[in-house]
Amino acid sequence: MIRTLRTLALAGAVLAVGCYLWHGLTYEPGPYEPDYLAWLNGYLALPFTALTVVVTVFAFTGAGVVTALTGRNTGDFRNAPMGLGTVKSFGHTGVSVNDQPQIRIEFSVEGTDGKVFDAAAKMVVPLTELALLAPGVVLPVRYRPDRPGIVELDLSGDSTAAQRVMNESLIRKGFTTQEKVDIAARGIAAQAVVQSLTVPGEIRDGYSKVAVGLAVTRPDGSIFTTRSEKFLPPSAIGNVQVGRIVTAHYLPENEQEVVLSIPVNA
Known part of the structure; x- marks a missing residue:
């Protein structure tokens, strides 16, 4: 178009x-x-x-302006593969639309095949949302394999597809397993209190392995204790400090296998 x-x-x-x-x-x-x-x-x-x-x-019809006016990805990217873009840096382009600045964002993008490449996107960002952009933030992006240097932030609103891409990435890196992904999808969501936290010292791709002792509250109000291991970025370690309340998923037939739900950009 x-x-x-x-x-x-x-x-x-x-x-x-x-x-x-x-x-x-x-x-x-x-x-x-x-x-x-x-x-x-x-x-x-x-x-x-x-x-x-x-x-x-x-x-x-410049990069980012069409998406700002329509709220949708451009035709070239609307059905393109979805990847994970980690913000490296960003800055103003000097262009504004309705007094909202256009931002150029430099990403490190992980494609569906696991390959990582550098790319940039231009988008109009409301002033109230600028604070959400920071190096290390992970966002779903649309990319074209034949033009890997340019991406667009995914505007489809398909959270299921974004979660699937994230899960596939975590499995490839060894941060989780398909079994744990299934528990997170099918298991009972419950609140849990962190009772203990240890850091074994294992690091993968900048993520630290943590072992968390949990007291999980069942839907009927009763409590069981268990232990969960998870790889987390340094910025998310604060979410599993002793005394914090977290969201956990488990299957009634196997309460010892608990999966924690920690926001990607926590």
Whole structure:
């Protein structure tokens, strides 16, 4: 759609300039008309109007602007594969839409095949949400394998697909297992109190392994104790300190296998 609009704008500009030149070159002044009227006439508005239209179309179909105006991904990325983008840095581009700044975000992206590549995205971010952007934040992105340097933040709202991509990544890295993913999906959600926390010292891809002792409250109000191991980024360790209340999932037939639910960007 964007390519079509830009092509139409450029074609219209070429036609407008062509009409102006054709009129000037074929103009035959009357006996009382000066020669300069061949170029200084109403046709002069055509190239100026065409230039304005081209600039406007290219500005409003720029990266991030279309998504800001429509709230959807552009056609090139709408059905593209979903990956996980970890924010490396970001900065203003100097463009604003409705007084909201356009931001260029540098990502380290993990694709569906596990390969990691650098990419950038431009998006219009409300001022109230700028504080949510920080290095290390993980966001679902859409990418094209044939254009790996450019991505768009996923705007589909498909949280199930985003969670599936996250689970596949965690399994590949050895942070979790398919069994634990199934427990998180099918198990009973319950509140648990952290009773103990130990750090064995194992580190994978910057994530630390923690062993958490839990007192889990069943739906009927009774309590059972268990132990859960999980790999967490340094920023999330505070969520499993002793005394904290966390969300846990378990299957009634196997209460000793408990899976903690810690937000990715905790």
